[in-house]
Amino acid sequence: MNTLTYWFHKLGSPPTFHRIATRVEPWCLALALALGAIGLYGGFVLAPRDYQQGDAYRIIFVHVPCAWMGLFAYAFMAVNAFIALVWRIKLNEVLAMASAPVGAAFTFVTLVTGSLWGKPMWGTWWTWDARLTSELFLLFLYFGVIGLHNAIEDRRQAARAASFLALVGVVNLPIVHFSVNWWNTLHQGSTVRLFGPSKIDASMLWPLLLMALATHIWFFASVLARARAGLIELDAGKDWVRKLAQDDAS
Amino acid sequence: MNDPAAHDRPPLLAARGLSFSRNEEPIFGPLDFALHAGEVVLMEGDNGAGKTTLLRVLAGLLAPSQGEIFLNGEPLTLARLSPQLALLSHQGGLKHDLTALENLRFAAGLHGQRRGLSPVSALAAVGLDGFGEAPVRQLSAGQKKRVALARVLLAPVGLWLLDEPYANLDRSGIELVNRLLERHAHEGGAALITSHGAYAYTSGTPRRIALRPDPAGAESQDDSIVEHTR
Amino acid sequence: MNDPAAHDRPPLLAARGLSFSRNEEPIFGPLDFALHAGEVVLMEGDNGAGKTTLLRVLAGLLAPSQGEIFLNGEPLTLARLSPQLALLSHQGGLKHDLTALENLRFAAGLHGQRRGLSPVSALAAVGLDGFGEAPVRQLSAGQKKRVALARVLLAPVGLWLLDEPYANLDRSGIELVNRLLERHAHEGGAALITSHGAYAYTSGTPRRIALRPDPAGAESQDDSIVEHTR
Amino acid sequence: MRPGSTSAACAALLRRDLLLVWRRRGDALTPLLFATIVVALFPLAIGAQVQELRPIAVGVIFVATLLAGLLALDTLFRGDYEDGSLEQLVVSPHPLALLLACKIAVHWLTTALPLIALSPLLGELLFLDPALRGLLPLALLLTTPLLSLIGAVCVALTVGMQRSGMLLALLVLPLYVPVLIFGAGACNAAQMGLPYLAPLLWLAAGLVLALVLAPLACAAALRISTS
Amino acid sequence: MRPGSTSAACAALLRRDLLLVWRRRGDALTPLLFATIVVALFPLAIGAQVQELRPIAVGVIFVATLLAGLLALDTLFRGDYEDGSLEQLVVSPHPLALLLACKIAVHWLTTALPLIALSPLLGELLFLDPALRGLLPLALLLTTPLLSLIGAVCVALTVGMQRSGMLLALLVLPLYVPVLIFGAGACNAAQMGLPYLAPLLWLAAGLVLALVLAPLACAAALRISTS
Ligand code: HEM
Ligand SMILES: Nc1ncnc2c1ncn2[C@@H]1O[C@H](COP(=O)(O)OP(=O)(O)OP(=O)(O)O)[C@@H](O)[C@H]1O
Ligand SMILES: Nc1ncnc2c1ncn2[C@@H]1O[C@H](COP(=O)(O)OP(=O)(O)OP(=O)(O)O)[C@@H](O)[C@H]1O
Ligand SMILES: [Mg+2]
């Protein structure tokens, strides 16, 4: 066994994961809150008013990071789902299922902030434009995954079935992301680029990126927490959980 | 076991360290056993002991949590499913809208048919001579069971997995099942059956295999597999 | 029959000239029989003899083609349905999404409950002590049957109609059913049950009633009702 | 031996059915989601402009409600029939019509009521005329119980059959049409500034009638179809 | 002992499924009638004028087809699951994906094809633009098999559950949306005199892909959900 697979197995074993996650979690949460606070302060207080949109644009500091997270969470779920299906690793099943509700929440926030923003910008809460629609159906896909997971009795079988659905639904991701390029829509196109110059002023960019970082860390923290709970539920009868309960009691 | 030549060939069915858990709760196992040609094994156990579950695992319908299953010496994986077994489960697998004969004809198409048997003769063999043209929906509980047995009989396979084949059958039906098992074993087949009835297949000498490992090493009366050899 | 006082009261169940046909084809009858308090009648018959059909007619679920049914001396019409019988049929009548206890609590609400019994104690009486909180869907075939039996036990009625109560039960389950029947008869109830098993309720001396009238006047072994009195 | 009282039986039935819905609360939400999805399909299939969507908003919402109710109908007695609890209701000592009325009530409460609550949002999705914001839920409040009651009678007739979903749709839809015409008609009239009280009153009258007759018809139909 | 050949197994399955449809030919007609009724509801709910109906004709027909297909989906594996014949398919010695492909083919032939044949009539009911008379059936011919194939995968995932009709709708519809957009989009483009070939080609490409992948996915999903 080379070192890589060794660490893979080590990390993949529920007790180890549980131990590491318990230790990392509070730090992640604290970091996410701190970064989020700075980012929000930067966005809502420090960043200049937009000459066109006034203060309404400031919702961008919530909307865009959440939108990114909605997509990222799905990708994260799909990758874990793939591993869970092919190698039947319990940890990945649990991780995939843990990211679904978190992703759904981010997607929901995206939809809400988007339509709050849409009212002043486009004069309507909602239009049937390609990005908005595909984002809505992304939310439905999340609901489908969660619903399927809840509908099946056996936890591992449920996780596998829902993982399968998550993989089938991956086709929706490029549609959400590229819809603004493929169809000309009301929603604006990419303004932030990872490579090359962004079309956004630096004073607005840094709070945005900070918020994005904060949401990512938050996502990982809450996925870790959910996965931990999920593993304990799955392994309720196993020795390591029993020992944990004893340690808690004493 | 009284035929040493049979042991040169790999057993029709073998399980090694086989166990199954639901939500990490063990249902049975770990189990080790082999089923050779010419054997009929009667699996007895209390209600809820895990007999149905074991049969479904052996048929490849449920993936075992641990351990391996071998059919004719080859490992059975979920992906490469057994071409060599016939399963009788509680539901019967019959289309209620089709007649008994149509059901058997379909089964013959799907699984092939045993040399010397046809849907018509299989139906006659289970004592349903005049019922070939009746939709299965109109048959009584025992008559449906007989049609399902005819389907098992028709399949050109060596291994039968029968879940409570005696339930709902009248006395002549019970004798019929025993006769069919006798002949199947005689022709080199093997069968694993579950039953609660005292009337169940009783030729040969019993051998027991515990469904759950016994901590004391002793073999318990409950949760056991009773095996009869020809 | 050994208790003449019982005959002063009208029989719990009586059939007069009862027959049932599907598409003008007679399934059983005409039948005349009475079931008095304290009796357990075992109905035997080949597969397809019409036992299930008869039970459904007696429960008022199917309208008889001819003849009348009396419950406690009053005619049973489709419109005024029996308040006084408990039926156990093949399906069991349990909600798979609810736990065993929730199912029994509902039954107690619907039919009322027998003096001295509660859902919890009824469940204990059928040997399912630790299974009250498990959804019925997760129970094995025999465990489901036991829950259905607990439902029958709980209902405050005199007449039990049980279709194959022994099927799927292990030996302790079979003894349980016999014990329950014994006690029910002793407490002044009556039961009409079907079964194919030799292990079925066997106390008392049998009496036979043919499901179809025998042209020769002789009573045939098949298609018959065997009655045991206490 | 003390047989239970009828009110205790109804209470037990109500409690059990609500509990069943709660056990499958995911399933209970799905009529809602279904209607939402149907509504959401139209802008995609037709076009997303206000002038395209506003005229058809009322119609689409009514049709979506009707279809969602229709699909949910199938679960009204099916489960009870298959697991034999319907038999138990039939052989129970209480009036069958009353027991069925309880079942229908739970069904309406858990499938139609959430949809009515959601209808303003659905209206928003289709740019519903703001003048109708109050009227649409009211019209739905009158039509959906009617739909449940009528549907229950039809579903009782088909309950013994396998795969009767489609047959059910056939039986039910012609009976739904008058309800649809009155319900959507009232809203459309209001949209054009015409008087709309008459159709609503007709609906209310029909509802009262159905409340009395439908459970009885349902019980009779069930007796026929299960024998 | 001679095991049957795979082609014989497929032939037997095709024959049996067609026979089953024939035994219940009343039921087989119902998707047709359902779509017709949905289409017929719209003039009642919206208004019966040409200028009201023509713009929504394509959309309504597509949505009706989609819903009829969705309802029919439920019967694809349900019956086989309940009576245990699905188990028999799984333990048979032939590739499950191939057997499932046969089942899907029969399902499409008996539910969607008659609807396509009827679509000109449905178009007439809604005053469909005469220019679309040829294009609409063609677009349906490309979309309906895609819907059947995608739907089969989802239905395979939910087959072990009770009363999953609604969950199925939730799973399936988001995946149907792109198909709907391309299909209805092509027709709407043609109605406005815009080029409409590109979406049709996309649909055809998707169909080819689905023909290969869907039966495999379906078999995998079935293995998961029945275990
Ligand atoms: C309900 C309505 C809306 C939804 C569902 C929505 C959805 C999304 C999604 C999914 C993204 C991420 C796209 C990606 O990274 O691939 C996004 C980004 C963005 N949205 Fe929205 N949006 C909505 C309304 C709005 C409104 C009204 C505005 C402002 C006019 C807006 C401005 C932006 C901006 C500036 C981005 C960043 C684009 C980039 O840099 O890539 N959105 N939105
Ligand atoms: N789908 C399920 N989910 C959870 N537990 C289950 C499920 N099916 C069965 N079980 C449980 O698994 C155990 C074994 O069930 P199984 O049906 O294999 O028993 P069995 O030996 O066939 O019993 P019987 O003689 O009553 O048929 C039982 O305790 C049962 O409660
Ligand atoms: N729905 C039906 N339509 C037509 N005929 C039926 C129907 N149900 C049962 N039958 C027929 O009626 C006869 C009696 O059936 P029934 O189910 O009452 O038999 P049974 O005595 O209970 O048999 P078993 O011991 O096999 O359960 C059988 O020949 C059966 O084929
Ligand atoms: Mg069993």
Ligand SMILES: [Mg+2]
């Ligand atoms: Mg019977």
